[in-house]
Amino acid sequence: MSGELLLEETLIKRSQQKKRTSPLNYKERLFVLTKTRLTYYDGRPEKKFKRGSIELSRIRCVEIVKNGGGSIPCNYKYPFQVVYDTNTLYVFAPSQNSRSLWVQSLKEEIKDNTVVFMKFHPQLWQEGVWLCCRQAEKQALGCEEYNLFGDITRKPLPPIPGEENKRRPPPDPPLSEEYEDEDADEDDDNNDEEVVVALYNFPGAEPHDLSLVKGDEYVILDKCDVNWYKARNMYGEEGYIPSNYITEKTSGNLEQYVWYSKQVNRNKAEELLRTQDKEGSFIVRDSSTPGAYTVSLYAKSLAGEGSAAIKHYHIKEIEGSPKQFYLAEKHLFNSIPELIEYHKHNAAGLVARLRYPVGKQDKSAPSTAGFSYEKWEINPSELTFMKELGSGQFGQVKLGKWRAQHKVAIKAIREGAMYEEDFIEEAKIMMKLSHPKLVQLYGVCSQQKPIYIVTEFMEHGCLLNFLRQRRGSFNLESLLSISLDVCEGMEHLEVNGFIHRDLAARNCLVNDALVVKVSDFGMTRYVLDDQYTSSSGAKFPVKWSPPEVFNFCKYSSKSDVWSYGVLMWEVFTEGRMPFEKNPNHQVVMLVSQGQRLYRPKLATPALYDIMQLCWHERPEERPSFSHLCTMLSDTLEEDILPPT
Known part of the structure; x- marks a missing residue:
């Protein structure tokens, strides 16, 4: 039956650390596994409080955690992880046998789930980073291949010695009115709202999207995956937005300023400044040294040089409380925006004043990972074919438009040219790879022949x-x-x-x-x-x-x-x-x-x-x-x- 009891044991649960600054804590919870749910309770003898419950159908990965973070600050030393939706629940078992039994039992129950990961993170998420691969994005793709079945024999593990008969019936309903919502985590502070600023306009493509207006503020409700967040605007409307179209609204975040260009190197900065051809044109960009910044400045006439020149200045830092910044040593500032504002009016050692910020005014919006959240299948009737671009190893490539507005490249896969079913499954994962230096896969048309692969259009070709x-x-x-x-x-x-x-x-x-x-x-x-x-x-x-x-x-x-x-x-x-x-x-x-x-x-x-x-x-x-x-x-x- 659906409520059949499979396992029950007191384990230790770690808080999910939804914010980098939130302290980690560890609490004993009574965990109960049935055929449909994993539930945990505050198991005080006088009263049992339901603290959380996860439907097994929503679980994407169950695996042991390799301890790459040093000592474990709780009594139980054998961690495993349950990844569901966009959350990771870390549970600590008292012994290796106990952990193996929980992991193998959960894997058996979720083996037919449609949402299971292909890759997972074998170590903990801690203090804003994955300890295994050092990625700083919580929804980043995993770095180790996930084995859905555990060991290849999939034989049931032996019972824990002395505990064969310890299974107890689940707690009697009704539970206390004080139980938490199944997605809540009692150890986290959910009152702090994350406010972001839109860097670009985004006209929502689907009814569940939320349109963005450049410069407006939004509250993040849920980081669904690395590429798409759920957000709310100032009018209370909610929907999905692309994560690369927004930036956090904090005093130290430079992305909200028109003069800062993150993805511009020295050569591209010089090209942009020469195109502008204005005395005092400037860009603030990332230096090659991580965490450092450079001001690239255009001056039309320099003594002794006889022609326009571009100078590059490191923004220097002085450690202290507060940290201070300077371009010319006699002029110290508590923040980079203050420094830029000062040098807009005073050259003070530079070849010219910082008069014209260059970069973001005409910067086109980046590609999104798909046209909408979890939209990878594209209706071919929404594609307009414009002209042939060439042919590749798979078939013809044509320039087209999606819904008459987005320019795209459409590859028609020649029949018999590829293992289509395998590729379509992989395409769902490849769409999540979104980066300014990767050609974006928008989706596929897989319900007809020939299959179409729809990607970002690149004007100058190969x-x-x-x-x-x-x-x-x-x-x-x-x-x-x-x-x-x-x-x-x-x-x-x-x-x-x-x-x-x-x-x-x-x-x-x-x-x-x-x-x-x-x-x-x-x-x-x-x-x-x-x-x-x-x-x-x-x-x-x-x-x-x-x-x-x-x-x-x-x-x-x-x-x-x-x-x-x-x-x-x-x-x-x-x-x-x-x-x-x-x-x-x-x-x-x-x-x-x-x-x-x-x-x-x-x-x-x-x-x-x-x-x-x-x-x-x-x-x-x-x-x-x-x-x-x-x-x-x-x-x-x-x-x-x-x-x-």
């Missing part, structure tokens, strides 16, 4: 053609900026446990703002063997592949790093074919013997050193994409000026 068509027009900084764009996109895939498998200039795209984004990540897994051939005619792209791939078909983030080194070579040769004079079988032999691509003329020795780091024979000796991003950013920023 990077390889972009490089070849403009050969001779690139400077070192622009090629380095292209390389950094791709590296940042790959870093996001690496952090989220995604392997590209076919990274090359042909699989990156360029938009109208000349931002380069990584495309088609992970797609090669779904290509049928007799259909997929790379541009070189091989079953896999030999000239971009490391030895462990062409010898053992062993893919990893480090095999992507090798391919990235080849992509950098493509960029700095402005689109030449790697090993252009050698057929594939010779390339395999040459690379196995230790030969590598030569240094491109446009690449400095330092940049060629970075490429060679990517081409280490042993995968573990290659850098991570995070390390590569740091090295490339440092190269871009190497001539930041001190104040004069």
Whole structure:
């Protein structure tokens, strides 16, 4: 029967720490598992209070927790996790056998759930970060593959010695009127509202969406996943909003200011300032040093230089209480906005006053992860086809519009070109990967033939053609900026446990703002063997592949790093074919013997050193994409000026 008792035991529950600042606490609770619910009670002998209850159908993951956070501050030392909706319940068992019994029993009951994760976080969420992968977003994709069934035998575990007959009937109803709502957590303070400011307009696409007006304030009600939040506006209307369209309203958050541009590196800042061509134009942006900021300032006439120039100034900090900031040492300020406001009226050591903020006024809104919350299936009748863009390994690609307003690229999948059912399942996960340097997947049309894949439209097409068509027009900084764009996109895939498998200039795209984004990540897994051939005619792209791939078909983030080194070579040769004079079988032999691509003329020795780091024979000796991003950013920023 649905209420059949499965397990009952006193365990310790940890508060969910919904806010980074909320203190953690641990409380004994009587946990009761039936065929339909996991319920926990404040089990005082004189009165039982229901403290929380979770329907098993809503559970997405049950797994042991590896203790990566040091000592456990409660009496029970064997933690496991129950992930449901967007919450994670941490429970501590008194013994390894007890924990195994709870985890295996729960896994058995949820094995047919439709919402189960493919990946999970094996360590705790604590003080605003996942201890396993150091991601600071609570709804970030997991970093370890989740096994729905526990051990592969799935044999029932033996009973805990001496406790075979300890099962008791569930507490007698009715429960006290003081029981909590099943989603509530008695240990958290829910009175503090998180207020955000809209950075862009968002016209809600579906009835359950909430439209955003740039500059207006909203209250966050629920962080449904990493890409979509539920919010309320000033009129009391509620709905879903894209998380990358808002920013927290706090005094230290620079994103609410028009002069701050988060995703702008040194080269792009210079392009924007030269386009503006105004004395005193400026941008405040992130430095290559994490947590530091740079002011990029345009001056039309500088003594001795005879022409316009762009100067870059670090914003310096003085530690203390309060912390102070300066651009010129005699002028200290308690915040960066105060500093900017002062230098709008006084050059005070800079080459010009900060007169015209550049950047956000004309900045187009970023892509959203799908057109609406949990909308991945797109009705083909809502698509308008405009013109053919080309054809790829899967079929034709056309420019179109969704609901006559959003420009999109539509890939029509040629019948027999891919494992369609497997891809459609993966597409639901790929849609959640949202980053400014990844081509956004908006959804699929899977209820008809041919299947359509709907993605962000990139005006300048593939990077390889972009490089070849403009050969001779690139400077070192622009090629380095292209390389950094791709590296940042790959870093996001690496952090989220995604392997590209076919990274090359042909699989990156360029938009109208000349931002380069990584495309088609992970797609090669779904290509049928007799259909997929790379541009070189091989079953896999030999000239971009490391030895462990062409010898053992062993893919990893480090095999992507090798391919990235080849992509950098493509960029700095402005689109030449790697090993252009050698057929594939010779390339395999040459690379196995230790030969590598030569240094491109446009690449400095330092940049060629970075490429060679990517081409280490042993995968573990290659850098991570995070390390590569740091090295490339440092190269871009190497001539930041001190104040004069």
